[in-house]
Amino acid sequence: MANNFDEDGVGSLSVWAKRCYLAGRALMEDALRPHGLGTTQYYVLHRLATAGPTMQRDFARLLQVERATMSIVIAALVKKGLVEQIPDAVDQRQKLLRLTAAGAILWKELPDLGFIRDAAFGGLSETDIQTAARVLRTATERLQRRLKGDMP
Amino acid sequence: MANNFDEDGVGSLSVWAKRCYLAGRALMEDALRPHGLGTTQYYVLHRLATAGPTMQRDFARLLQVERATMSIVIAALVKKGLVEQIPDAVDQRQKLLRLTAAGAILWKELPDLGFIRDAAFGGLSETDIQTAARVLRTATERLQRRLKGDMP
DNA sequence: ACAACCTTGTTAGATAGCAAACAATATGTC
DNA sequence: GACATATTGTTTGCTATCTAACAAGGTTGT
Incomplete structure (x- = not known):
């Protein structure tokens, strides 16, 4: 997921999914750290x-x-x-x-942690965001199906 | 990221980014576990x-x-x-x-771990995948900019 | 030359995630 | 009623990630 020997096409989507998740979590952690x-x-x-x-x-x-x-x-x-x-x-x-x-x-x-979501996605095309969500949801469901012993 | 009290629009994108990343990682771990x-x-x-x-x-x-x-x-x-x-x-x-x-x-x-990528994204629209990658990359870069003390 | 700074790697302590094994408790079935 | 099975939670041991603090080794400026 996080290599850079496959930075285009389908490869980069998994890379950016990881980085986006970790970057958002890092911002959350910064905001929450003062409260332990x-x-x-x-x-x-x-x-x-x-x-x-x-x-x-x-x-x-x-x-x-x-x-x-x-x-x-x-x-x-x-x-x-x-x-x-x-x-x-x-x-x-x-x-x-x-x-x-x-x-x-x-x-x-x-x-209020809403600023993180705004920082990440504010101003982006609503339809693009929905496309992205749909793609990731489809991919996730497929992966989870395979995880749950759907394999030969 | 992983709650279910905000399952639509912008909220769900962060949720699916997390779940997609974790599901892909879980499949990788399954494949690698026998090799330690x-x-x-x-x-x-x-x-x-x-x-x-x-x-x-x-x-x-x-x-x-x-x-x-x-x-x-x-x-x-x-x-x-x-x-x-x-x-x-x-x-x-x-x-x-x-x-x-x-x-x-x-x-x-x-x-070969390529089957994971195929399982996740195989057959999906190439343009949708690129849209998703672009959205996540943009969001990630914005978040990282804010992480690196770009804030008031 | 020497002090101040920068770079690299490690360690300590924390969160978050998983699988596998265990304990305790319900709920079957016979 | 007793034994088998399912559910719930914990513990152990692992990976991966971060920050913060440290140590050791280079670089620079005066």
């Missing part, structure tokens, strides 16, 4: 602050990451005292996540 | 096998990663005995990287 948060931690707080308490199980689907990854992100938030993990009354396996008071206070202090 | 390599390690071997010995310094530029990241990737390859790090005769700071015999043998055994 990472990007995925931010998404978790966002969800809890705007949609209320949520099962940990559901975050894997929502954020499209593995259970193991969620475990680690949540553990970091719990260690910082921003999120509580409450075992469900009827199914002890599941854990409900909820903002703590400290988490709610921190959430209010966080900057 | 990671994706960036593969790119380093590719360069050394096809372009010959290369200064470690230059890899940061070629692969667009930080010196610190290269240090870690190279250290892994050296530990596996696939790459040698040779201090330059005239400038002791710089290190030349070279495939070992074992590295050259392993390289020949590695599978």
Whole structure:
């Protein structure tokens, strides 16, 4: 993805997908670093602050990451005292996540990250953006189909 | 990037850029895992096998990663005995990287990864792909400009 | 010559991602 | 009821990435 021995045609699209993702994430991290948060931690707080308490199980689907990854992100938030993990009354396996008071206070202090999207895509042709999104979505779905044992 | 509370327009493009990158990387990792390599390690071997010995310094530029990241990737390859790090005769700071015999043998055994690109983008409209690449490149360059202290 | 600066590489500590294996808990089926 | 299976979360160990701080080696300016 990130080599430069294939910089044209189809090759460069994968390269730019990677670089675009990493550059956007780096800007997010710069904005969040003063608050001691990472990007995925931010998404978790966002969800809890705007949609209320949520099962940990559901975050894997929502954020499209593995259970193991969620475990680690949540553990970091719990260690910082921003999120509580409450075992469900009827199914002890599941854990409900909820903002703590400290988490709610921190959430209010966080900057608006919309400027990143504006910086990246503001002013570009809407149809070009939609074409790009469609191409990447198609490619992603094909790759994911192949990942999920769709192969001989 | 990976939330699902902003799934349309400009928002979804960043989401799909991330997912496309990660899905492609996951397929690469599946193909390389039997050989005990990671994706960036593969790119380093590719360069050394096809372009010959290369200064470690230059890899940061070629692969667009930080010196610190290269240090870690190279250290892994050296530990596996696939790459040698040779201090330059005239400038002791710089290190030349070279495939070992074992590295050259392993390289020949590695599978061709072109199928991933074909799986992702094969058959899609060439102009759509170029539009997508142009949009992502523009966005990336804007983000990188802002990252490099181009801000008020 | 010497001090100030620049370049290169490494280390430490952090986030984020995965797979594989494990533990605990539900939910089947017989 | 008991054993097999599925779900949920954690742990371990790996890759990849970053920043920040450091060490060591060149370069430059006076």
